[in-house]
Amino acid sequence: MVKRTIVTLPGDGIGRAVLDQATRVLDAAGFEANYVEGDIGWEFWKSEGDPLPQRTLDLIAKHKIALFGAITSKPKDDAFAELVPELQKQNLIYSSPIVGLRQHFGLDICLRPCRTYKGNPLNFIRRTAGGGVDEPTVDVAIFRQNTEGLYGGVEWSNPPGQVHDALMTHPKFMSNFGDTPIDELSVSTRIFTRKATERILRAAFEYAQKYDYTSVTVCEKPNVIRETSGMMYKMARDIQKAEFSEIELWNTNIDAQMMWLTKNPENYGVIVAGNMFGDIVSDGFAGLIGGLGFASSAQYNPETGVGVFEPTHGSAPRYADYPVSIVNPIAMIESACMMLDFIGEQAMAFRVRNAVAEVVMEGKVRTYDMAKLAGTADVIDKGAASTQQMADAIIAKL
Ligand code: NAI
Numbered sequence: 581m582v583k584r585t586i587v588t589l590p591g592d593g594i595g596r597a598v599l600d601q602a603t604r605v606l607d608a609a610g611f612e613a614n615y616v617e618g619d620i621g622w623e624f625w626k627s628e629g630d631p632l633p634q635r636t637l638d639l640i641a642k643h644k645i646a647l648f649g650a651i652t653s654k655p656k657d658d659a660f661a662e663l664v665p666e667l668q669k670q671n672l673i674y675s676s677p678i679v680g681l682r683q684h685f686g687l688d689i690c691l692r693p694c695r696t697y698k699g700n701p702l703n704f705i706r707r708t709a710g711g712g713v714d715e716p717t718v719d720v721a722i723f724r725q726n727t728e729g730l731y732g733g734v735e736w737s738n739p740p741g742q743v744h745d746a747l748m749t750h751p752k753f754m755s756n757f758g759d760t761p762i763d764e765l766s767v768s769t770r771i772f773t774r775k776a777t778e779r780i781l782r783a784a785f786e787y788a789q790k791y792d793y794t795s796v797t798v799c800e801k802p803n804v805i806r807e808t809s810g811m812m813y814k815m816a817r818d819i820q821k822a823e824f825s826e827i828e829l830w831n832t833n834i835d836a837q838m839m840w841l842t843k844n845p846e847n848y849g850v851i852v853a854g855n856m857f858g859d860i861v862s863d864g865f866a867g868l869i870g871g872l873g874f875a876s877s878a879q880y881n882p883e884t885g886v887g888v889f890e891p892t893h894g895s896a897p898r899y900a901d902y903p904v905s906i907v908n909p910i911a912m913i914e915s916a917c918m919m920l921d922f923i924g925e926q927a928m929a930f931r932v933r934n935a936v937a938e939v940v941m942e943g944k945v946r947t948y949d950m951a952k953l954a955g956t957a958d959v960i961d962k963g964a965a966s967t968q969q970m971a972d973a974i975i976a977k978l
Pocket residue numbers: 598649650651652653654678872873890891892893894895896897898906907908909911949955
């Protein structure tokens with residue numbers, strides 16, 4: 581096996597604790613890599629005025645594959661106040677380094693798989709007709725367009741005159757908002773391009789085909805948001821008809837989907853959505869398989885091969901100062917498995933997932949979330965496993 585170079589981006593808070601354990605698990609699985617650490621996050625904002633320094637971008641551009649822990653973000657004014665005094669004189673505005681990474685490398689495909697680990701006490705259950713409980717297996721892969729839509733950043737409060745003039749050419753704007761003074765208007769746009777929409781749809785269908793999912797669901801709201809959601813659904817129909825006729829195409833509205841996933845989550849396979857609805861539906865499904873300790877993601881650009889793999893959770897700053905880390909490393913370890921899949925090490929990813937599955941199934945080693953404890957520093961005394969003990973248990977299975 582060729583020794584890979586992997587960029588590690590621990591970031592802030594619990595990011596380092598989970599990332600350290602994920603690389604230990606990768607080592608134990610026999611993955612041969614050099615890890616080079618990239619600077620990202622709050623420390624670099626405070627000291628350099630840039631949470632995503634150019635040297636980190638260069639490192640990722642060179643090596644293409646990054647494992648990312650988590651970062652801390654704070655509101656604009658707090659961010660300014662924490663800058664070192666000499667930087668406060670410059671007109672620096674904080675922006676999230678994750679969003680920065682997505683935009684810089686065009687990481688427009690975001691994949692968030694949500695699969696049940698059998699025996700996880702956090703699994704979704706529902707009542708049966710007879711009054712018992714039923715624990716359906718969830719196996720869903722959510723493809724979220726990661727760079728456009730409502731999170732594309734094209735927005736204004738008190739928009740410039742030309743923007744207002746342009747809006748006034750729309751009859752609905754004129755009749756519903758035309759009388760509102762400009763300085764009382766805030767506008768956030770939802771831009772979908774055909775190119776990015778086709779890429780996310782194609783990624784979803786190709787994944788469904790590769791992993792034998794029988795359906796792809798477009799989860800949007802085309803009956804109301806006719807232009808953007810409507811375009812996505814129509815393009816999905818064309819792509820399905822021309823190239824993936826063996827896969828069923830379903831169409832759900834985001835609001836109804838959020839209800840159905842709490843009733844019959846086992847019915848869904850691959851789901852594809854725009855940026856915001858993808859964010860929402862993936863958090864919904866993550867809640868059914870154990871929540872933040874289990875939710876992983878991949879963000880990548882299929883053309884350049886740049887991929888960043890990270891748990892969905894944030895830096896959980898409150899937990900970062902505990903003498904022993906208590907957070908669940910499985911979301912990060914699962915993200916590392918997605919990295920292995922991405923670089924063609926599927927067999928190794930399979931082994932790591934099996935090791936995780938065995939530990940979860942056995943139920944002897946459980947982090948505080950799995951033990952259903954409040955996340956206080958003394959959970960270890962109450963019988964919960966630490967971050968490291970969970971990784972140790974997984975490594976023992978390997
Ligand atoms: P969070 O995800 O950091 O934590 C929320 C709660 O979830 C924690 O208090 C903890 O109870 C639980 N949790 C998180 N990770 C866990 C794990 N691995 N195992 C067990 N339980 C876990 O979200 P929060 O508190 O809203 O944000 C904290 C900071 O993280 C903020 O500065 C926010 O901007 C940032 N953030 C960063 C993200 C990223 O790096 N991708 C994503 C979300 C938030």
